[in-house]
Amino acid sequence: MNQRLSWRSGARLAALAVACCASLVSAKKPAEANAGYAVSGSCAGHPAVTSLKMAPGFCVGLVASDLGAPRGVLPLPDGRVLVTDRGPWDGQRGRLLALSFGEQGEVQLKVLLSKLDRPHGLQLDAAGRVLIGESGRIGVVDLRPDGAVLKPLIEHLPTAGRHPLKAFIVAPDGALIVNLGAPTDHCESSDPAPASAPAGFLPCPVAEGDQAQAALWRYERVKGEPERWEGKVLARGLRNSMGLAYSPLDGALWQAENSRDSLPGPVHDSATRPFDELNRVAQGRHYGWPYCTEADLRDPAFGSFDCRQYTAPERLLPPHSAPLGMLFYDASQAPAAWRKSLLITLHGYRPTGHRIIGYPLSPKGQPAAKPITLVEGWDAATGLHPMGAPTDIKADSKGRLWVTEDRNGTLLVIAPVVQDPR
Structure with missing residues (x-):
């Protein structure tokens, strides 16, 4: 490296x-520059998009368009x-x-x-x-x-590399948890070994050691020097941690992983694998990239090793769905099915992406086995809406969800329909 x-x-x-x-x-008013969205009526005081499939109890409004490539909100x-x-x-x-x-x-x-x-x-x-x-x-x-x-x-x-954008989150104790992002898809530029390599583990440099880049880093203020921060690796083997959220139920840090795009040598079903991942992050753990994807999809190019030595994901997200934004949602204004849920924006252009999903949480904070869908039907439909590109998602004190779309240049609002604050 x-x-x-x-x-x-x-x-x-x-x-x-x-x-x-x-x-x-x-x-520009949405009606003048609507990025391909047809609007009718009102949602939270903004022109309502009525052609998308919304979960019951919510509406979606087009707030602004022509915003360039909006990412964070x-x-x-x-x-x-x-x-x-x-x-x-x-x-x-x-x-x-x-x-x-x-x-x-x-x-x-x-x-x-x-x-x-x-x-x-x-x-x-x-x-x-x-x-x-x-x-x-x-x-x-x-x-x-x-x-x-x-x-x-x-x-x-x-x-440098494939993942230069910085997602981060503020820890409950004030530290900053920062995603660095692997510079490659599966450490291919490091040329770890040909598929016919002899037995023996061949590590990927950016996934190992105290300078790992395929990692989350924890930054803290230096004692006695409040304007200076120093960081160290929190967890390794994470290709690109764009979705980060702390659970209000147990304080755990959760990560949505953008898994590798191409599959290991003997695996060829790139349309339906590999799955993206939802991980519970703990100090010092290694989550497998680039050696293992999902729970046990092993890449033999790195020699001989056992995937059981790495921390497996808690849940598998849809393959190639590109999770980017994530938050724990517990708005009192929201329908009951969505209170205490983990929301994730799926940005991908493949059929598994361009939607927003949620995982209901158990009393102990564990996501349900299968997600429920907040927004879908977001394929491109001429005269109705473009293909969805949900990027970041944040909630406000009124239970409204603000969503950016970088490919469409828009800001959307998703609001519980039981109240309209404007």
């Missing part, structure tokens, strides 16, 4: 701060909604957007930050500060009346 992975945050925040005055953009206590626009994949053209809403449903869009490097994740920390994940760093967004100031917290994260 060529890149050294001992990252630290900079202490000179004032010198590194990036300021940006907000620019007001004339947001974050509803704020003051009623605004923040969205990251990833921008082009070549970087340095991403944005942080703020959407506010008038009493008649009109949308006002402000660009708070620009020239960002492929921003993705958005979270609030315990102090109520907005945190944003760019490709190579995690930063704090200081929201001001005239715009925002960005101050780096954790820098020099890896940016």
Whole structure:
């Protein structure tokens, strides 16, 4: 592995701060630029999309379109909604957007930050500060009346390879759990061994050791130096941990795994395998990538080993479904079937993707054996709706779910129909 992975945050925040005055953009009304959605009526004060198959008790509204490539979403206590626009994949053209809403449903869009490097994740920390994940760093967004100031917290994260976007989550104790993401599909660029390799384990460098990149890292403030953070590996063998959520029931960290795309040598059924995964993350565990996928789909290119030495997934998600957003949902306004559930956005373009599913939880916090569906029927239908591309998902205090779609450039809201706050 060529890149050294001992990252630290900079202490000179004032010198590194990036300021940006907000620019007001004339947001197009959904009826004027609807990204292929036909709308009729109202959902939570926004034009309702009526052609999708929704779970009973919910509606979906088209909030805004023409947002670029929206990835992360974050509803704020003051009623605004923040969205990251990833921008082009070549970087340095991403944005942080703020959407506010008038009493008649009109949308006002402000660009708070620009020239960002492929921003993705958005979270609030315990102090109520907005945190944003760019490709190579995690930063704090200081929201001001005239715009925002960005101050780096954790820098020099890896940016090369297939998974440069940074998803992260704030732990209950204030630490940051950051997905680094494997640079390859199945460690193919490391050329571990031909399929005919002799017996003996041949490890993948980015999945092993205290500098593993196919991993979740835990970052904590350095004692006595509150502006400096240092990190270490929390769990290894995770190809791309885009969905992260802490359970409010038992405090466990859950991860939705984007599994490898291509299958090991003797396996050829790439249409229906491999499955993506739902993992319960524990300190020091190895979850098998790239050696084992699902529970026991072994890759012989890495020599001789037993998949039982790795932690198996708790649940198998649909194959090639690309889980990206995830949250525990327990809104009192929601239908009873959806209270205490784990929601996951499936972003994939294959038939198993472009939908939102949920797992009802047991009293002990264990997901049900099979998911239920919140939104489906999201295949492209001319004149009705485009193929769905649900990316991130967050809930607000009113039980509404805010969903970004990067391929369609939209922000949607999914709301319980028992109440309409506007």
